[in-house]
Amino acid sequence: MLKDVFDKYKKMDFSKILKLKKETKKSSVFKSDEKQKIDFKDIIQKQKNNIVKFINKKEEDDKTLTILIEDMIKEKYSLTGGYGDLIANETKYAEFVRSLGYEYYPSYSELSQVYQDTSFQLTEEKLEFCTTMYIITLEDKKTKNKVLGVRDVVNLDFEVLSKFYFTKIVVLGEGVLSSVFGEDREIVFGSNNDTDNDEEINKYFDKMMGQAILLGASDIHIQKTNRFASLWFRIDGIKVDMGTMPIALAKTLKRRLVTMADQEDSDYESINGVINYEYGKKNIKFRLGLINSKLNFSLVMRMIGGRGVVAHNLRGLNYPAETVDILDNLTKYANGMILITGQVGSGKTHLMYALLQQLAKQQQYVVTIEDPVEYVDESFFQIDLSEYASASEEFKYGYPEAVVDILRQDSNIILIGETREPETASQLVNASNLGQLVFSTMHTNSAPATVSRMTSSLGINEGDIVDNLRGIVSQRLVRKLCEFCKEPDGEGGNKKVGCEECSHTGFKDRVPIAEVVRFKIGYGGDFENPAQYMTVEKACKAQYHEGLITKEDADAIIKGEEVWYD
Ligand SMILES: [Zn+2]
Numbered sequence: 001m002l003k004d005v006f007d008k009y010k011k012m013d014f015s016k017i018l019k020l021k022k023e024t025k026k027s028s029v030f031k032s033d034e035k036q037k038i039d040f041k042d043i044i045q046k047q048k049n050n051i052v053k054f055i056n057k058k059e060e061d062d063k064t065l066t067i068l069i070e071d072m073i074k075e076k077y078s079l080t081g082g083y084g085d086l087i088a089n090e091t092k093y094a095e096f097v098r099s100l101g102y103e104y105y106p107s108y109s110e111l112s113q114v115y116q117d118t119s120f121q122l123t124e125e126k127l128e129f130c131t132t133m134y135i136i137t138l139e140d141k142k143t144k145n146k147v148l149g150v151r152d153v154v155n156l157d158f159e160v161l162s163k164f165y166f167t168k169i170v171v172l173g174e175g176v177l178s179s180v181f182g183e184d185r186e187i188v189f190g191s192n193n194d195t196d197n198d199e200e201i202n203k204y205f206d207k208m209m210g211q212a213i214l215l216g217a218s219d220i221h222i223q224k225t226n227r228f229a230s231l232w233f234r235i236d237g238i239k240v241d242m243g244t245m246p247i248a249l250a251k252t253l254k255r256r257l258v259t260m261a262d263q264e265d266s267d268y269e270s271i272n273g274v275i276n277y278e279y280g281k282k283n284i285k286f287r288l289g290l291i292n293s294k295l296n297f298s299l300v301m302r303m304i305g306g307r308g309v310v311a312h313n314l315r316g317l318n319y320p321a322e323t324v325d326i327l328d329n330l331t332k333y334a335n336g337m338i339l340i341t342g343q344v345g346s347g348k349t350h351l352m353y354a355l356l357q358q359l360a361k362q363q364q365y366v367v368t369i370e371d372p373v374e375y376v377d378e379s380f381f382q383i384d385l386s387e388y389a390s391a392s393e394e395f396k397y398g399y400p401e402a403v404v405d406i407l408r409q410d411s412n413i414i415l416i417g418e419t420r421e422p423e424t425a426s427q428l429v430n431a432s433n434l435g436q437l438v439f440s441t442m443h444t445n446s447a448p449a450t451v452s453r454m455t456s457s458l459g460i461n462e463g464d465i466v467d468n469l470r471g472i473v474s475q476r477l478v479r480k481l482c483e484f485c486k487e488p489d490g491e492g493g494n495k496k497v498g499c500e501e502c503s504h505t506g507f508k509d510r511v512p513i514a515e516v517v518r519f520k521i522g523y524g525g526d527f528e529n530p531a532q533y534m535t536v537e538k539a540c541k542a543q544y545h546e547g548l549i550t551k552e553d554a555d556a557i558i559k560g561e562e563v564w565y566d
């Protein structure tokens with residue numbers, strides 16, 4: 001289905017869409033004068049409707065134009081980083097904007113042959129605004145028409161543009177920006193910056209924030225180790241290095257951000273809060289997370305309300321209804337430990353994210369500690385341990401250290417990516433004892449085996465398990481009958497047939513077989529007396545009766561036999 005949309009989009013004539021875009025814009029701007037209010041919301045809505053109509057998409061699909069364009073970029077320009085990559089690549093970006101029907105100017109001298117820069121006429125307020133947004137006001141030398149020069153045409157913000165009077169938009173190359181806004185537009189930090197000078201700091205700060213927003217970064221990271229401080233953005237889930245900065249500057253920026261979040265800085269405590277940043281007319285919120293550890297720190301600002309990369313939904317994971325009910329109930333505990341176990345590739349992460357997203361929707365503050373972060377999710381605060389691998393040797397930062405830090409914050413839910421050694425296990429119990437609901441994964445093959453692993457090799461005493469363990473999910477994935485060709489087997493389930501869709505194997509995709517046990521409070525690990533228990537046998541039968549797996553596979557798993565897929 002989605003592929004059809006892409007194909008249609010690829011075949012589309014971009015100048016046509018842009019003409020639609022421009023015509024709506026032009027006519028309304030022409031008709032009005034500067035004093036008249038332009039209804040930009042209406043224009044945006046019309047423009048969206050036009051595009052939706054054009055590509056013949058269903059209304060419930062809430063993909064925005066930006067996302068469609070990003071998809072197109074990935075397909076047509078084969079850039080994995082999406083739009084962020086494209087705008088950073090001058091040649092490809094020029095080609096892209098020209099194909100949209102815009103004029104593109106690589107250098108200031110070329111621009112000034114056709115247009116005159118009218119920035120000097122702007123009020124100080126407007127000029128400052130233009131500087132942060134990388135906008136230049138221009139006048140056509142021949143027609144005397146007002147023109148706006150912008151860098152980013154995909155994320156055109158009509159509310160922002162409504163501040164200006166113009167009849168046309170042209171696109172500025174990196175060369176123009178460098179000439180107008182200074183050679184140091186790229187975030188390059190000199191080594192002799194005066195960190196006591198507020199104006200200097202403001203300049204760097206706005207540059208950093210402006211560029212992150214312009215590039216569509218989901219988060220901004222500043223990390224200080226003993227030797228240097230570095231800045232990087234995450235754009236489309238990819239780490240983009242922005243260079244190093246002097247340690248003094250990193251410290252000053254950190255203090256400023258902590259103050260903006262209404263928190264007190266400390267060299268030992270971890271801090272989290274929310275930062276409001278004015279960008280153009282918009283107020284953009286960032287979630288600030290700061291981990292201080294002796295002389296080093298790691299600071300993350302995640303944009304709130306951006307779009308998540310992957311949506312995980314409990315109901316879309318093919319669990320039987322009874323299993324979904326137990327999983328739902330597990331998320332209702334206020335504290336305790338919930339363990340998800342299985343082999344590599346058993347769908348543990350998908351389940352975990354689905355559970356956490358459900359909790360985040362209930363206004364719980366979810367913190368994850370992962371190594372590395374598998375899916376960027378803007379509804380959580382994520383700590384990526386793999387980022388610390390390059391830090392100095394004295395600065396050891398792993399699961400146990402991160403849990404200690406997180407416990408000082410006001411989180412409710414913690415995900416500890418993986419528990420494989422006693423130190424992490426004891427922090428897991430510790431967090432649960434301190435009133436957190438803690439999730440973690442382990443590599444065991446059954447729920448009972450998980451409990452014995454905890455007491456034996458992980459060194460947790462039985463009393464702690466009894467008090468804290470709330471539930472275990474132990475799962476594996478089993479081949480799923482092909483939806484296109486399966487047929488009733490006459491025994492209450494389905495059997496395999498084979499068709500083109502499944503390459504004549506009769507199977508397509510996989511479904512989870514999950515053993516799920518929910519313990520009563522104070523009875524952790526008591527399999528004789530559980531609150532709810534979906535055994536492997538029940539799970540296999542349920543998936544068979546749902547018509548998802550074959551009787552042979554169900555029987556083999558119940559008997560404890562290995563099921564081969566290929
Ligand atoms: Zn088939």
